[in-house]
Amino acid sequence: xxxxxxxxxxxxxxxxxxxxxxxxxxxxxxxxxxxxxxxxxxxxxxxxxxxxxxxxxxxxxxxxxxxxxxxxxxxxxxx
Amino acid sequence: xxxxxxxxxxxxxxxxxxxxxxxxxxxxxxxxxxxxxxxxxxxxxxxxxxxxxxxxxxxxxxxxxxxxxxxxxxxxxxxxxxxxxxxxxxxxxxxxxxxxxxxxxxxxxxxxxxxxxxxxxxxxxxxxxxxxxxxxxxxxxxxxxxxxxxxxxxxxxxxxxxxxxxxxxxxxxxxxxxxxxxxxxxxxxxxxxxxxxxxxxxxxxxxxxxxxxxxxxxxxxxxxxxxxxxxxxxxxxxxxxxxxxxxxxxxxxxxxxxxxxxxxxxxxxxxxxxxxxxxxxxxxxxxxxxxxxxxxxxxxxxxxxxxxx
Numbered sequence: 001x002x003x004x005x006x007x008x009x010x011x012x013x014x015x016x017x018x019x020x021x022x023x024x025x026x027x028x029x030x031x032x033x034x035x036x037x038x039x040x041x042x043x044x045x046x047x048x049x050x051x052x053x054x055x056x057x058x059x060x061x062x063x064x065x066x067x068x069x070x071x072x073x074x075x076x077x078x079x
Numbered sequence: 080x081x082x083x084x085x086x087x088x089x090x091x092x093x094x095x096x097x098x099x100x101x102x103x104x105x106x107x108x109x110x111x112x113x114x115x116x117x118x119x120x121x122x123x124x125x126x127x128x129x130x131x132x133x134x135x136x137x138x139x140x141x142x143x144x145x146x147x148x149x150x151x152x153x154x155x156x157x158x159x160x161x162x163x164x165x166x167x168x169x170x171x172x173x174x175x176x177x178x179x180x181x182x183x184x185x186x187x188x189x190x191x192x193x194x195x196x197x198x199x200x201x202x203x204x205x206x207x208x209x210x211x212x213x214x215x216x217x218x219x220x221x222x223x224x225x226x227x228x229x230x231x232x233x234x235x236x237x238x239x240x241x242x243x244x245x246x247x248x249x250x251x252x253x254x255x256x257x258x259x260x261x262x263x264x265x266x267x268x269x270x271x272x273x274x275x276x277x278x279x280x281x282x283x284x285x286x287x288x289x290x291x292x293x294x295x296x297x298x299x300x301x302x303x304x305x306x307x308x309x310x311x312x313x314x315x316x317x318x319x320x321x322x323x324x325x326x327x328x329x330x331x332x333x334x335x336x337x338x339x340x341x342x343x344x345x346x347x348x349x350x351x352x353x354x355x356x357x358x359x360x361x362x363x364x365x366x367x368x369x370x371x372x373x374x375x376x377x378x379x380x381x382x383x384x385x386x387x388x
Binding site for chain 2: 012037047052054055066
């Protein structure tokens, strides 16, 4: 299990964000949620990190995952 | 590969999830493989024609479907596969389902309920700027464009629904429509026309989507070729219909000219043991409630097939 600081960028209508949250909960991974509608000023931060505008974006201690890429999340969190 | 399932269902939209519930009640060992939960239903904003709910949002209805399916988790395994199913082939008396990541699963029967995927516009910049301003789901991605100018491409109900959906969030909307008039339902056209910050550009088509790292503008031209102009926008929502997700099925089951899976009244395809349900099939109406009903029919027929096997 990883002790990295994990940020999940999300919007209220993002379907895959829900899948990511369930994945984190199932694997008991602590994370901070940034709702980009509530936090407009952090959209650019998400774009800078991921180079794109789709959510979910996960920042796992500097490692960026775009979308609910379970294989990549497994490689980071469930080694 | 660990075991042979009785049934593999491809897709977890209304058809696939209903099929899952029916399969569980028949005690079939079932695996659902899906790219996402809910499919097109999860992109719908306000649903007012699913019996029992005078109004419910797509994501809320999908959550109810998912919770219902969850009650049967001992019999039905739901697996998300971001790469999706890329091949189905016959393996002796069974079927082998291959996913994009190379994983394989085997089952005695299959229900294909993969629904439809958004139709692409096919213009320069569309692929390059996907998720960099170009999106196919205004409901999902619209909130990221709060306060910005955006374009919606299309003039039918999905385009109008998208416009109404994000109209409270964005600064200005250009609806770029290929036909002389909008083609959606009159009640929706009236709603769109009543909003002062929506500009309707009929008889126009997109030539190119341009930008640096993210979308900055689109170039449009009139269909007679007389007028060409740039629209400065941050977002481009493409709402020009959808296509059945059947490209990997060619040769296995019969498709019609629109690439929908040809089924009979028992949801049978031309391949014995493979059933299909919902928007991916030739069924005449593409509604959430009909997809759910078709999923139920397909699962019942699959269970009858398995009982005889």
